[in-house]
Structure formats: C-alpha cells, structure tokens
Amino acid sequence: MSNTEAANSMDDELARLVHACAARDRQALRKLYDLMAGQMLASLVRILKRRALAEEALQDVFVSIWQRAAQFESGRGPARIWLMAIARHRAIDVLRSERVELYRDADVEQIPEPAMEGVGDWSSAGRSAAALARCFEELSGEQRRGIELAFVNGYSHADIARVTGEPLGTIKSWIRRGLASLRQCLET
Helix, strand or coil: CCCCHHHHHHHHHHHHHHHHHHHHHHHHHHHHHHHHHHHHHHHHHHHCHHHHHHHHHHHHHHHHHHHHHHHHHHHCCHHHHHHHHHHHHHHHHHHHHHHHCCCCCHHHHHHHCCCCCCCCHHHHHHCHHHHHHHHHHCCCCCHHHHHHHHHHCCCCCHHHHHHCCCHHHHHHHHHHHHHHHHHHHHCC
C-alpha cells in the first residue's frame, strides 16, 4: 500500500469514527483517541511548551470532539485536519487564558528551523505534496518562517514580532503575502 493509499484509508477510518461519535458511540471515541492522541499531544506540547498543560488540553480536546462530532462534514476536508484544528484552537485558548510566557529573551536563532514533513504526511490534506513543497520553497525566507511559526508552531503574530524584532505589521504582511502566494501557486 502506498503512502497516499494509507493516508486515504486512515482519513476514511477517522471520518467513520467521528461520525460514530456523533451517534454517541463511546467505543468510537476510544478508538479515535487511540489513533490520534499521540499526534495531538505532540502538537499541543509544541505549542504550549509544558507537557502537563498539554495533557489537560488534550482531555478538553476530546470532550470537544465528543460534543461537536455532529458538526463534522466529510465534504469540507479530511477528518484529521478537523481534529488537529480543534487541538490547535484549544492550545491557543489555553495560552490566552493562562497567559503563558513562551519566550525568555528569545531571538530568531533560538527558534528551531522549519522541518518539512514527509510527502506521505501531506497527501491527506487533499493537495499534492510535491506541489505544496514546491510552492512553499518559492516563498521568501521570511514568508516561509512566518507561516511555519504561525500555523505549525501556533505562535501569534505578536509573538513572532517580539521574537524576530520585526514590526507587527511586517509580520502580518509576510504571512498574508505568503498565504496568497501559496494559494496562487497551488491553483496554477
């Protein structure tokens, strides 16, 4: 089975489980937890920087999934993306409510360089991984870094501005222009 086929099979299974959760199937929620908790926890730890806080957030994420499963629509995108978006939004809510200080005299060099995921990992997003990687490489370094920090690591625009020493408006422009360039490149 190719990476694409495996990703599509996993997406189908996740969608089936989310729909079963909407029908209040507790076993489906348990299976969904078994399949996604590790990936979600890793993402939450990356954003929140504290494992204990991430574990609490993960519990909240699965409560939210249970409560909102009926809102999932397969036609709007893969279940994995929907699930990870819930986790990311929960992490941002925790950061806002806890007012966690993410940086201590950090500068750009202390932020890890973006790590591109494998080709098979991106196929579930419904885009050609090769096209996405090609388009991502065509962005300026600032745009790539801004998009990576904002959408992968979950940093706010203000946090990126503080860490890079660039004005907030500049950060917003980098990200806005980078996303527009990605969209245009992917549509061609």
